Amino acid sequence: MTKLLSVSSGKGGVGKTTVVSNLGAALAEYGRNTVVVDANLTTPSLGFHLGIPLYPKTLHDVLRNEAHISEATYVHNSGLRIVPAGLSVNDLKNTSPDRLADVLLDMVGEPDTVLIDSSAGLGNESIKALESSDEAMFVANPDLPSVTDALKAATLAEDSGTQVYGVILNRVRDHPSELSVDEVESMVGHPVISVIPEDNGVRESIAMKNPLVHHAPHSPASVQMRRLAASMAGVDFKPPKRPGLLRRLLQAFQ
Ligand SMILES: Nc1ncnc2c1ncn2[C@@H]1O[C@H](COP(=O)(O)OP(=O)(O)OP(=O)(O)O)[C@@H](O)[C@H]1O
Numbered sequence: 001m002t003k004l005l006s007v008s009s010g011k012g013g014v015g016k017t018t019v020v021s022n023l024g025a026a027l028a029e030y031g032r033n034t035v036v037v038d039a040n041l042t043t044p045s046l047g048f049h050l051g052i053p054l055y056p057k058t059l060h061d062v063l064r065n066e067a068h069i070s071e072a073t074y075v076h077n078s079g080l081r082i083v084p085a086g087l088s089v090n091d092l093k094n095t096s097p098d099r100l101a102d103v104l105l106d107m108v109g110e111p112d113t114v115l116i117d118s119s120a121g122l123g124n125e126s127i128k129a130l131e132s133s134d135e136a137m138f139v140a141n142p143d144l145p146s147v148t149d150a151l152k153a154a155t156l157a158e159d160s161g162t163q164v165y166g167v168i169l170n171r172v173r174d175h176p177s178e179l180s181v182d183e184v185e186s187m188v189g190h191p192v193i194s195v196i197p198e199d200n201g202v203r204e205s206i207a208m209k210n211p212l213v214h215h216a217p218h219s220p221a222s223v224q225m226r227r228l229a230a231s232m233a234g235v236d237f238k239p240p241k242r243p244g245l246l247r248r249l250l251q252a253f254q
């Protein structure tokens, strides 16, 4: 059965799109039939993270009833499928998220998981993404403003009957000023399902337009995203094997 799972936050810039692109790529690697949808209609960026920003048909066309969602679904070279959003100002001005639930329902049946990359804020756009989902996960950084907004977003999800899957704590540096996992869980009232460390590889992978789980599979954030994907896919997590010293030396000189 298809699960529609939105990745939301409240506060912006906390790592939703990074989580969607990497979790999607890792789920696809674990054999889950996965689609990622850029439901951030005002400031989309999922296509950039996956290295394919421009598409002939997008979710904006689908929401305006000018295309079927199957015409706006593309296959990434990882096997992951993506429904991108349009990047033009015209798209931004002339598209409403009101039909989001209806158009996503058209996908139900074939994929195992549809990951919905939500916009920041708690306005109509992100509420529509929550209402369109069976479950939601909330990305927060380990600080008070971010966790407070995650709590608000989780409360809105519950109000719309969407089950809360859990909280992903991202950009954790283990600094004494940060909120701990226990503190976050007691504030939000939901479990922290993943702790993703601050990792310079993330910025690098976005610049390389390649999800971190492919760009640097052994990096700390990559390992945590793979671990979460494995638990969602119901498979045992095995850390990816590191190449031997000789191969690493050869790669360094390529
Ligand atoms: N674990 C991490 N370590 C280091 N940098 C990170 C990490 N996660 C995300 N970032 C950085 O944070 C920035 C914002 O990430 P991202 O675009 O995924 O956030 P977002 O929540 O989707 O933002 P928006 O609300 O604007 O959609 C990225 O440019 C990336 O460089």
Ligand SMILES: [Mg+2]
Binding pocket: 016, 017, 018, 040, 045, 117, 118
């Ligand atoms: Mg984003």
